[in-house]
Amino acid sequence: MPLVPPPRPATSAAAVPPPGEPAPSALLQANTPEWSVGDLAAALKRTLEDAFGHVRLRGEISGYRGPHGSGHAYFSLKDGSAKIDAVVWKGVLGRLRQKPKEGLEVVATGKITTFAGKSSYQIVIDSMEPAGIGAWMALLEERKRQLAAEGLFEADRKRPIPFLPRVIGVVTSPTGAVIRDILHRLEDRFPRPVLVWPVRVQGEGAAEEIAAAIRGFNALTPDGPIPRPDVLIVARGGGSIEDLWAFNEEAVVRAAAESGIPLISAVGHETDTTLIDFASDRRAPTPTGAAEMAVPVRAELLAQIHDLGARQAGTMLRRVERERADFRALVRAIPGADAFLAAKRQRLDLADARLRPALAANARDSRERLNRLADRLTRRSPAIALAEARARLAGIDHRPRTAISRIIERRRDRLGAQAGLLGALSYKAVLARGYALVRDADGLPVRSREAAATAVRLQLQFADGAVFARPEDAPAAPLADAPPSPPRAKRAPRRIAAEPAPKPKETAPEPAARQGSLF
Incomplete structure (x- = not known):
């Protein structure tokens, strides 16, 4: 919509103003309305937004430095001849399938508007996607390298597909031909229970639904009301790279790599390749091929079982025949009872012939030995040996x-000497000379005046007995020492020595009596 100024009166360019009146240019300026800057900016904003509602721009991202602190993203779109500012609001930036990146050529869809603060126009982007197949493939290769560097595509992460799963889980659109092809193929090969998790397979939000479906199947418990599948099939029909882009999203690839259930990817046709194919455990060229990988052919299994049964039966029959033939050969090789016992019988007859003379000779030898023993016993009677022993015993009795x-006697003398030495060394000998032994109430000897003063009770032990006493305070003046006793004549110390034990008297040896054997 063109910008229209307020109406003004028409003037003739050829008209000549009368003398004293202003010129035509001055009249024109006087009739032009005045605009405020804000009014002009608002009018321009309305004009642009009405003339250019939603547009699709193709250009290269320039000046992108990541989201602003507010969460919005600001950058420019440029081509070889022009450049336009672009803004992506925070809420839209989180939903974009293709995030902005410096130097990336994109096709952006949005609304043209103005920014009065800078007297510039800009595009407010609602959606964005790479421009052309080359851009899509470049983005795909970059994301593939990034995820491969994290190890999500490693071969050792892949698990084998169960031979015959009990339950099969399918993540696909419930209205497309893919689910019908999978169910039909499973019915032909080996019917199995199938759980379908319906999702969108392209467009905005499709990647999040696919990732949530994979994680949802893995969250089921094996013994829960809804059985947990033994294998998953993520399937979609063919399409362009833009149509299949949901299966290249990072959320879908990570969910497939983290799946605890073996996963088969069947996205597109045989020539189509998506990143989920590298993260899955098996890649099928088509959804029908995924069904063939999930289950074996029932008829083939039955035929194989029948063939194995026939082979087993034939093997058992051949084994029985071979064992029967071997047994017959062994039976023929075994000798008869008469031939087997003939040698034994002959040996028994020879032994019987030798036994009787041997028994007679043994009896003769035993009889001779018995006679010799009886003769010896007569010559050496036990009664004679016992009498001789009694005689020898009577000779040595005294x-x-x-x-x-x-x-x-010797030990009694030694004991008396030891008793005398003990009496001389005992404290009782000291008590007999007039001394006393002082003990406290516990029976312990009192060795000082201080200990006697603090004792509660004292025991005085004399030679002829003991008495008890209580200590009293010491007198003010010490008692005079007793006069010394007159000196006593010294006498030689008594010497006690143990006398040697007397030697036994020697007696003349008696003539040894002859002692014979008792036997």
Whole structure:
């Protein structure tokens, strides 16, 4: 919509003003209305927004430095001849499938508006996608390198697909031909229960739904009301790279790599490749091929089982026949009972023939030995040996008693000497000379005046007995020492020595009596 100024009166360019009146240019300026800056900016804003509602711009991102502190993103779109400012609000930036990146050529859809603060126009972007197949492929390769560097595509992460799963989970659109192809193929090969998690397979929000479906299947418990699948199939029909882009999103790839259930990806046709194919455990060329990977052919299994059963039966029959033939050969090789016992019987007859003379000879030898023993017993009777032993015992009967009496006498003398030495060294000998032993109430000796003064009770031990006493305070003046006793004549110290034990008297040896054997 063109910018229209307020109406003004028409003037003739050829008209000549009368003398004293202003010129035509001055009249024109006088009739032009005045605009405020804000009014002009508002009018321009309305004009641009009415003339250019939503537009699609193709250009290269320039000057992008990441989201602002407020969460909005500011940058420019440029081509070879022009440049326009662009802004992406915070709420829209989080939903963009393709995030802005410096130098990336994109196709942005948004609304043209003005920014009065800078007297400039800009585009407020609502959606953005790479421009052309080359840009999509460049972005795909960059994301592939990034995820591969994290190890999400490693071969050792991939798990084998179960041979015959109990339940199969399918993540796909419930209205497309893909789910019908999968169910039909499963019915033909080996019917299995199928759980379908309906999702959008393209467009905004499709990647989040696919990732949530994969994680939702993994969150099921094996024994819960809804059975947990043994294998997952993520499927979609063919399409352009833009249509299949949801399966290249990072959220979908990470969900497939983190899945605890083996996953088969079947996205697009055989020539289509998405990043989920690298993160899955198996890649199928088509959704129908995914169904063929998930289950075996039931008819083939039955035929294989029948073939194995027939082979087993034939093997058992051949084994039985071989064992029967071997048994018959062994039976023929075994000798008969008469042939087996003939040698034994012959040996028994020979032994019987030798046994009787051997028994007779043994009896003769035993009889001779018995006669020799009886003869020896007659010559050496036990009664004679016992009489001789009694005679020898009577001859030595008085000698042990005499030796014992001498030993007792010597030990009695030694005991008396030790008793005398003990009495001389005992404290009782000191008590007998007029001294006393002082003990406290516990029976311990009192060795000082201070200990006697603090004792509660004292025991005085004399030679002829003990008495008890209580200590009193010491007198003011010490008692005079007793006069010394007159000196006593010295006498030679008594010497006590143990006398040696007397030697036994020697007696003349008696003639040894002859002692014979008792046997």
